[in-house]
Amino acid sequence: MLASLAAAGAAACSPPGEGGRATQDQVAPASVSTDIGEEPIELTLYDGAGLKAVDEALIEAFTAKHPNVTITTRFDPDDVQAQNAPRVLASDDPPDIARIIALGDIVGNGQLTKLDAWAQAYGWEIPEGQLAMYRVDDNGVRGAGAQYTVASGFVVTGLYYNKEIAERVGMGEPPTTIVELEEDLAAAKQAGVVPIMAGNQTGQLIFTVQMLLNDALGQQALNDWVFNAPGATIDTSEAADAVGTVANWVEAGYFPADTNGTDSTAALGRFARGEALFYPSGNWDAAALEEQMGDNVGFVLPPSSDGTSSLAMSDPVSNFAIPAKSDAKDAAAAFLDFLTSEEARQVMVDAGFAPSGEGDAPTTEPGSLNAEVQAAFADLVEADGQVQFVQNATSGINATWLAQTQLLAGGGRTSPADLLTAVQAKYDEELGR
Amino acid sequence: MTRLRHRNWQGWWFALPALLMYGVFVLRPLISTVQYSFYDWDGITPATWVGIDNYRRVLSDPALASSIWHAFFLIIFFTLAPVVGGLFVAALLQEIRIRGLATAARTALFLPQIIPGAAAAIAWVWMFSGNGAVNQVLSSIGLDGITRAWLGDFTWALPAVGVIGTWLGLGFCTILLISGIGKIDTAIYEAARLDGAGFLSTFRAVTLPGLRQEIGVCVTVTIIAALATFDIVFMSTQGGPGTSTMVPGVLVYQLGFTESRIGLASALAIVLTALILVVILPIQRFFRAA
Numbered sequence: 001m002l003a004s005l006a007a008a009g010a011a012a013c014s015p016p017g018e019g020g021r022a023t024q025d026q027v028a029p030a031s032v033s034t035d036i037g038e039e040p041i042e043l044t045l046y047d048g049a050g051l052k053a054v055d056e057a058l059i060e061a062f063t064a065k066h067p068n069v070t071i072t073t074r075f076d077p078d079d080v081q082a083q084n085a086p087r088v089l090a091s092d093d094p095p096d097i098a099r100i101i102a103l104g105d106i107v108g109n110g111q112l113t114k115l116d117a118w119a120q121a122y123g124w125e126i127p128e129g130q131l132a133m134y135r136v137d138d139n140g141v142r143g144a145g146a147q148y149t150v151a152s153g154f155v156v157t158g159l160y161y162n163k164e165i166a167e168r169v170g171m172g173e174p175p176t177t178i179v180e181l182e183e184d185l186a187a188a189k190q191a192g193v194v195p196i197m198a199g200n201q202t203g204q205l206i207f208t209v210q211m212l213l214n215d216a217l218g219q220q221a222l223n224d225w226v227f228n229a230p231g232a233t234i235d236t237s238e239a240a241d242a243v244g245t246v247a248n249w250v251e252a253g254y255f256p257a258d259t260n261g262t263d264s265t266a267a268l269g270r271f272a273r274g275e276a277l278f279y280p281s282g283n284w285d286a287a288a289l290e291e292q293m294g295d296n297v298g299f300v301l302p303p304s305s306d307g308t309s310s311l312a313m314s315d316p317v318s319n320f321a322i323p324a325k326s327d328a329k330d331a332a333a334a335f336l337d338f339l340t341s342e343e344a345r346q347v348m349v350d351a352g353f354a355p356s357g358e359g360d361a362p363t364t365e366p367g368s369l370n371a372e373v374q375a376a377f378a379d380l381v382e383a384d385g386q387v388q389f390v391q392n393a394t395s396g397i398n399a400t401w402l403a404q405t406q407l408l409a410g411g412g413r414t415s416p417a418d419l420l421t422a423v424q425a426k427y428d429e430e431l432g433r
Numbered sequence: 434m435t436r437l438r439h440r441n442w443q444g445w446w447f448a449l450p451a452l453l454m455y456g457v458f459v460l461r462p463l464i465s466t467v468q469y470s471f472y473d474w475d476g477i478t479p480a481t482w483v484g485i486d487n488y489r490r491v492l493s494d495p496a497l498a499s500s501i502w503h504a505f506f507l508i509i510f511f512t513l514a515p516v517v518g519g520l521f522v523a524a525l526l527q528e529i530r531i532r533g534l535a536t537a538a539r540t541a542l543f544l545p546q547i548i549p550g551a552a553a554a555i556a557w558v559w560m561f562s563g564n565g566a567v568n569q570v571l572s573s574i575g576l577d578g579i580t581r582a583w584l585g586d587f588t589w590a591l592p593a594v595g596v597i598g599t600w601l602g603l604g605f606c607t608i609l610l611i612s613g614i615g616k617i618d619t620a621i622y623e624a625a626r627l628d629g630a631g632f633l634s635t636f637r638a639v640t641l642p643g644l645r646q647e648i649g650v651c652v653t654v655t656i657i658a659a660l661a662t663f664d665i666v667f668m669s670t671q672g673g674p675g676t677s678t679m680v681p682g683v684l685v686y687q688l689g690f691t692e693s694r695i696g697l698a699s700a701l702a703i704v705l706t707a708l709i710l711v712v713i714l715p716i717q718r719f720f721r722a723a
Contacts, residue, residue, distance in 0.1 A: 015472060016465075016695075017479045083690050086477050105693070109477045201585055201673065258563045260674040261582020266562060396692035399671075406674035410587055413675065430692060 022110050022324035028146075032117040033330045034337070036066060041331045043071045046088060046095035047318050048078030051152075054351040055318070058152060061347055062338045069331055071097075086111065089323045096326040097335055099318040100149060102395050104228055106321075107136040107148055113322040114146040118333040126150075126340070127358050129384045132223065133316060142227035150336040151316030151356045153348035154386070156377040157207060158301045158312055160271065160279040160289060165193050166298075169277065174300040177307040178215065178245075185254050188277040195254040197276035198409075199267030203398070205259065205405040206391060207280035207313070209246050211302040214311040214387050216242035226388035228431060234390070235417075235424035243408070243416035250411055260406050272297075282313075283373045287352050290369040299372045301380060310379055314386040317353050349374060354381075393427060400426040470699035480696070487700035497701065500672075500679040501708065503591060504660045507680070510595025511602055511659035516651050518599075519606030520644070524636050527614045527622075539611065543604040550601060554668035557597045558584060561669075584670050590678045597665050602658065606651045613647035614640060649720025653713055660709050681705045 047055050052075050059071045074095060076084055082101040088094060089111040100106055115134075118124075126134070130151065137145025161174055166184075169191045175181040185195040198204040214222060216238045225232040249255065256262060262270070264281075271279040272292040279285075280302070289297050301312050320339070322332045338344050340357030348355045349362040352370055354377035361378050364371040380386060391398040400423055407414040414422075427433075445452075470487055474480035491497060522542065526535045545553060560566040561583040568580040583593040617639065625635045663682030666672060672679035681701065689698030 015480045015482065016469060016474055017477060021478075086475075086693065090477050102693075105475070109475070111477070201582075201670070258582030258585055260587075261561070261563060261585020263558075394692075396687060399687055399691065402671065403673060403675050406585075410674060413587065 026113065026324040027110055028114045029117060029329060032121055032333065034118070034121045034334070036069065036331045036334050038068050041069045041328055043069060043097060043328055043331055043335065044074060044095040045071050045320075045335075046074045046076075046081070046085070046098040048081040048099060049075040050078045051075075051099075051318055054152070054348065054353065057347045057351060058339070058344055061343045062335055065338070065343075066331075066334065069334075071335070089325070094323040094325045096322060096328050096332040097320050098323055100321045101319070101392065103148065103319065103321075104136055104140045104142050105395065108140045111324050112148045113324050113326065113329060115148060115150070115322070115333065115336070116146055118337070119147055122333075122337045124150075124337070124340070125357075127381060127384070129381070129386045130154075130356070132227075133319065133386075133388070139230075141229055143223060143229070149316070149319040149321040150339050152318040152320055152339050152344075153316070153351075153353040153356050154314050154377065155282045155284060155317055156312060156314045156354045156373060156380060157211075157280070157282040158299055158373075158376055159303075160281060160285070161298050161300070162271070162274060162277055162293070163296050163298055165191075165274065165277045169193065171277070174298065175303045177303050178212075178305050180307075181303045184277065185249065186252075189253060194256050194270075194276035195278060196249070197267050197271040197279040198255050198259050199262040199264040200255075200259040200406055200409050201261055201263045203391070203402040203405060204264050204267055204281070205246070205255070205409050206401055208249070208255075209243060209405060209408075210313055210387075210390050211280060212242040212245050213239055213390065214302070214313070215304045215309075219311055219385060219387050222387050222390065225427075226390060226393045228393065233424055234427070235420045239420050240416040243419055247408060247416055250409055255409060259409050283352055283354065283377075286369050286373050295367075297369060299369060299376060301376045301385075310383040310385040311387050312376075312380055312385060313389050314354070314377070314380060315388055315392070316356075317348070394430040396430050397423065397427055466699045466702055469695050470703050472696045474695045475693045476695045477693075483696065487696045488704070490697065491700045491704055496676065496679065497681065497684065497704075499676060500681050500684055503678060504662065504680045504682075506591060507595050507598060507659040507662060508656055510592065511598040511662070512652055512655040514595075514599040515602035515606040515655055516648060518603050519610050519651065520636075520641070520648070522603075522607045523610035523614055524632070524640050526611060527640070528632060539608065542607045545601050546604040546608075548601075550597075550664035551668045553601055554597055554665045557593075557600075558669050561593050585674050587674055587677050590670055590674060594666055594669055594678050597669065598659065598662065601665075602655050606655070609647050609651055610644055613644045617643040645720060649717070652716060652720070656712060656716065657709055660712065661705065681708075 045055060045059065052073070055073060059073070063069055063071060075081070081099060085098060085100060086102070086106055086109060089098060089106065100112065106112055131147065132143045133151065134147045134149040135145050136142050136148055159174070165188065169184065169187040171184045171187065175184055188195040196208060198208065213234075217236070225234050256270070256276070267279070268281070268285055268288060270276065272289055286299065301310050304311065320336055322329050322336070326332055342359065345355035345357065345359065346362040349364060349370070352373070354374065355362055358381065361374060364374050391401050404414060404419045404422055408419055469480075471482060471484060472480035473483045473487075522538070526538060529535065563582045567583060571577070571580050581589065584590050621639050622635065625639050630638065661682055662680050663686065666678055666680050666683050667686065670678045672683050682705070685698050685702045685705065688694045688701060
């Protein structure tokens with residue numbers, strides 16, 4: 001009895017979370033090297049399980065160039081990895097390379113290494129729009145300040161469309177303006193096809209919502225919001241108009257009636273079976289769709305109101321950082337450097353993702369869906385139109401977006417203004433504003 | 434006197450391994466949770482003492498009130514339906530006494546009990562989906578009019594989640610009640626039959642009073658399962674659509690693990706624990722006062 005009480009009491013002595021902080025030199029190393037020598041080096045890479053295949057391909061290509069480096073991998077289910085990363089980084093034996101989702105928070109904890117010294121030593125030239133996703137300033141605001149990460153590659157979102165249905169409803173070319181899109185949606189509805197497939201049990205309506213938000217607010221405003229810039233708000237009348245458009249589409253029956261009871265896997269299957277004209281989603285669905293639909297599926301960037309600007313949600317596949325407590329940072333940095341190389345870019349494209357850095361577009365099979373996705377991504381980077389996902393603005397905001405878009409899809413259960421007020425309230429509450 | 438005390442202490446040695454486990458895996462986390470609930474802590478960086486602020490926020494959060502209401506609503510499905518259904522099935526099995534059939538029925542009913550709630554929830558998600566088994570059955574009997582994606586319906590998602598709970602709980606209650614009936618002296622049943630009592634009056638006069646304690650256990654365990662439910666809701670709806678199936682257990686998880694607000698999550702967990710105790714203790718007293 002005493003023993004168990006003692007064991008219980010030991011937990012309650014001091015406030016939790018004391019000790020184990022990284023030192024200044026661990027966060028910002030004074031001297032770095034691009035030479036990783038010939039001695040055997042062991043690295044550990046920590047990522048989400050969904051990326052196992054592509055990570056292993058990258059590692060194979062990297063270790064072929066650096067045979068003295070062995071990289072052991074550690075995977076958790078994707079969402080578990082996102083949640084566990086801060087705790088894994090705080091452990092006594094942290095990984096040397098880790099995917100970081102909540103970048104602002106984890107930098108704030110002092111758990112990552114600043115990469116600026118290596119950036120200078122290697123002479124990294126990263127497109128501005130991509131570099132913004134790697135940076136955090138001293139106040140925890142993302143988009144500016146020191147560089148902490150390099151992406152293995154990017155996801156890219158847009159509209160998949162069913163070519164056979166498109167022809168049937170008289171959609172010649174994919175829409176470039178929102179007016180054209182609305183005509184196509186109406187035509188599809190008229191023809192008795194679901195205009196937009198979305199599995200909103202798992203929150204897919206947000207793709208349509210953000211597509212319109214991107215167009216209404218622009219890249220800067222949305223990225224500022226996701227990067228937690230001071231005073232950033234999404235609760236504006238422009239945003240309400242954009243959400244209002246989606247509300248109108250809900251009312252017009254442009255989404256499946258059971259969207260709130262359909263998950264993303266089911267939605268993918270239903271689109272592949274020819275139930276809908278459009279399916280807003282990302283490159284991650286390309287392989288499955290091509291396998292099931294063959295030539296019958298196309299991919300384009302979302303349309304805009306003026307028909308010229310290209311904006312789409314696109315962020316890192318794995319935003320790789322070097323934990324502050326890693327003991328093999330030069331070798332880890334060599335791996336990050338490798339991510340923007342020709343070889344790595346080809347590995348990512350072969351796996352169906354968009355490549356990191358810039359350069360000649362890697363080769364794809366002509367006429368394949370992957371080639372269409374890569375072409376769309378190249379246009380997007382060229383136009384500097386990569387927008388962050390609004391679900392990633394804070395750790396908990398995704399649950400609020402999910403609940404709110406389900407209310408929206410439920411038809412009249414919330415107003416666009418109330419939806420945005422609820423999201424902004426949660427955002428401010430989490431950030432302590 | 435000394436011998437008696439000596440003997441008492443010897444007894445404790447047998448309990449020691451269990452106590453140790455209890456201390457490490459039950460008391461320690463409990464005390465830690467109480468401690469964390471007074472801090473603002475992200476789980477990593479040093480925590481700051483905030484006194485009862487977390488409790489103030491938890492109790493003034495409108496999302497919590499509705500999630501608690503949902504948990505109480507689930508008692509209908511997690512407790513009432515399995516206990517009533519279990520009583521009926523157990524009495525029926527006692528009545529028919531055909532060995533093969535009774536064993537088969539017991540096995541079939543108990544099967545859900547050995548399936549983890551999370552796995553059951555996934556299976557039920559498929560069955561409740563737009564073209565799932567539930568709607569197929571409804572269509573086949575001419576009820577096309579009421580088919581829907583049950584878990585995506587603002588009105589029906591919570592009862593649908595409840596049905597999963599009923600399915601999981603029915604076997605547990607039935608088995609417990611059958612074993613309870615087995616303890617009732619068969620002579621009483623015989624006497625009742627000789628007196629001309631039918632199924633219903635035997636059930637009311639013999640079975641029900643004899644099962645008081647077993648019913649007490651069923652009610653207690655299933656009410657705790659309803660109020661503290663997590664896995665079924667988390668795997669089937671994540672609290673949606675909107676917040677129509679949100680329960681306190683999922684809120685605790687979201688606060689603690691998604692948002693890394695350990696203090697707030699701990700405070701909510703303590704409030705939930707207290708709430709369950711407030712509900713359970715009177716029930717325990719009622720069923721014990723035979």
